[in-house]
Amino acid sequence: MKFYKYLMDIRHFRYFVAVAEALSFAKAARDLNMSQPPLSKRIADLETELGVRLFDRSSKKVDLTKAGETFLPQAQAAVRAFDAALRGARLLSPSHSRRLRIALPIETSRSVLSTVVCRLQQEQVEVQLVEATTAEQHRLLGSGEVDIGVLRYPFDKRGFRVSAPLGQPLGVVMSAEHPLAKVDRLSLHDLRPYALVQFQRHLAPGLYDELLDLCRAGGYVPPRVLHSSSMVKAFLRTELAVALATERLVKRRVGAEFVWKPLEGSPIHWWTSVVCRQDECVGLTRVAVDVIFASLQKYENWVPMPRPASVRRTETKSKDKKPTKQRLAS
Template identity: 30%
Template sequence: MELRHLRYFVVVAEELHFSRAAERLGISQPPLSQQIRALEEDLQVRLFDRSSRNVALTEAGRLFLAEARATLDQADRARQTAARAHRGEIGELTVGLFPSALLAEPVAAAVLGFRRQHPRVRLVLRERAVYAAVRELAAGSLEIAYLRYATRPEVPPGIALLEVMREPMMLVVHRSHRLARGDKPVPLEELAEEPFIHFSPRSDSALHEHVAAICATAGFEPRIEQEANQNGSILALIGTGMGVSILPRCLCRLSLPELRVLPIASPAAVSGIWLAHRRRGGATLPRTLASLTAQHRVPG
């Protein structure tokens, strides 16, 4: 039994006349009669009482009509749902975000624009540091992801990368720190003996190695006083006066009153934000977010 059998049956049941039903369906009468007989044989039930002058529904046919209409209605709803999902009007999009991604204006603008364009789409935002996000993109559990990485990150084949923006890395110190009194960019060499509060090297964040690389340009390795894996924890620990840190500028928007945020006098103190998504054959929703991100990107 196929949907076309149900459609033929419903029209015949509504017309109670095979010739008029065939005309309405745009087919000739003999094939229509054959299809109805095939349906009855498949069901092993007589659906119509036929005479030379009249066609009438049997009791089984009357009950089958209600179910056939409901099945066709459900099939039509399923077809419309699939079409709307294909157009990106409904559905779900899973997005990977590094923890401070929404503090970056181009990312926030793209996500807000997507929400306004697709209010009926469920947007699932998952915080993921760069290495975890790349693994989940490869596995397919993330459809698109924003990554923080100093240089172009390595991604699996078939994943496209868009540089969204570059932003300076900033020095964050307690307001009582000796460097807090100035406003000029701080030379990296001034930090060689400072205790650092920063991400653990065992985390999936690339900021630990990035800060180490920045410090290496000035000939020293940062002395990690305390490890932490959350942005808020790092800022709070700096607020106690325990140490200093080098953090992306957008993250410094969360700065506490007792902190000072200072520029660094080094061309190496720059971080990048990237968008990663499947290069070909991607679904409509990830392509839409990628397009919005491209519109809001800040050329480096």
């Protein structure tokens, strides 16, 4: 007699929803912070348990079957209900009301970190800080693993309480030996011959696409996009490449051998907001949101600034948008 060893749990529903919403096993695996083979195995296990195929797979695309389309809203509802049950149980924990888990971008300044922690400690709150990208923060907030995040636009706002947007203009970073280094003010059109150093798309897909769209609108289609987080300086020196960044970050992270130049008309901005779950932005959580919002303005030069309608349209497009086709270097 054989014992059936497979046990379905909420993770299989979460994996199915991730693939169904992305229509890509590779993208879903990145969003879930796992490799693709075990994700494919879990989906196969789920299909075996249900006795139906949920996806039509080919080398070029992934589509939901009729059974998958029927199953998706029920699986989404199950994941939401499970996450809500966890959050409800945690709210009843005696320690919950005095503990906040806050996710912040990697470039957050020490001044913001120390101000937020000190201010909340005055309220006798235990603060747990998490360093995470926008994509990671969005997932952690949705699953209830953190209480507050600071996300870069664009992102899906559904189910979240989002502060007013804060903005900063981006300029151009280059080597001091770059041919454009002596030009006082640049336009995007001036950058056409030069490669762009950019973060990897999976870290913030919406922001990645938005930046390239804005570059293209200003007349700059990079001949190459060089993906890097640790080799930015090397690419700027050896490739005569350029990067887009705020002036504050450049002053903190690069030396005298690099220069920062503003862009004429400030055509490209970063926007950010402080985010928590819609039904939990009360009490100490609301206090923390306000402290973070004020600290970002005071110490990192973020300015209250609405996103233009032409840019806001990317928020609805980025979720389904495929990566921009460029010649890429990792």
